Amino acid sequence: MDKSGNWTGAHDRLEAGRDALERAFTPTAEQVQAVLRERAARLARAAPPDSTGEETGVLVFHAGGDRFAIELDRLAGVVAAGPCSPVPGAPPELAGVMQLRGQICPVWEASRLLGREQEEAGAHVLLLYAGERQIGVRVGGALEIRHVTPGQRLPAKAQPPWVRYLLPDLVAVLDADELLKQGLS
Numbered sequence: 001m002d003k004s005g006n007w008t009g010a011h012d013r014l015e016a017g018r019d020a021l022e023r024a025f026t027p028t029a030e031q032v033q034a035v036l037r038e039r040a041a042r043l044a045r046a047a048p049p050d051s052t053g054e055e056t057g058v059l060v061f062h063a064g065g066d067r068f069a070i071e072l073d074r075l076a077g078v079v080a081a082g083p084c085s086p087v088p089g090a091p092p093e094l095a096g097v098m099q100l101r102g103q104i105c106p107v108w109e110a111s112r113l114l115g116r117e118q119e120e121a122g123a124h125v126l127l128l129y130a131g132e133r134q135i136g137v138r139v140g141g142a143l144e145i146r147h148v149t150p151g152q153r154l155p156a157k158a159q160p161p162w163v164r165y166l167l168p169d170l171v172a173v174l175d176a177d178e179l180l181k182q183g184l185s
Contacts, residue, residue, distance in 0.1 A: 055147045058173055061126065062140035064116025067171045069146070070126065071164075074176040076134045078142050081122035095122070095138050107136035113179055114162075128176050135180060148173075 027035070057072035084096030084107050093112040097104050107125055122138035146167070153173075154166040162178035 058146050060143045064111030064114050069171050069173045076127040076129050079125050081125050081138050105136050110137045110139045
């Protein structure tokens with residue numbers, strides 16, 4: 001309040017202080033972009049998820065005459081391959097759909113997704129997490145579960161994009177997301 005009893009000057013100073021605080025704590029577009037660039041660079045330098053130093057469980061299976069593996073954390077389950085209902089007009093990689101626990105589940109043919117000539121009678125369906133859904137991939141048979149240490153992971157040089165890494169016996173460990181993109185594209 002000034003000498004005349006007017007609160008206007010005090011009110012103006014309070015508003016100026018509030019505006020200065022708001023400007024100080026509200027980043028500019030350039031500041032936001034700088035933070036995002038720095039965050040992206042830091043994430044790019046981070047270790048890939050499969051080199052954390054922890055063991056990873058994989059399921060080894062047959063598909064198209066070869067052995068492959070998939071990490072257990074992507075697996076919702078394994079069921080016996082039952083009959084699939086065909087989907088008219090579907091791509092050849094889609095074996096059909098099956099009912100699973102009251103839900104309709106698309107089932108992809110692993111050998112076709114992997115570009116293999118040899119097609120096997122599917123013995124099992126691997127249920128993979130795809131967001132909140134499950135997608136089935138029909139394989140020739142599930143063989144074994146292995147525990148893989150970071151030192152056993154060989155780089156997947158000159159491999160298709162759906163291969164994450166190789167095991168010492170050259171079994172390709174598949175990237176479930178990339179594999180499913182093959183069928184969905």
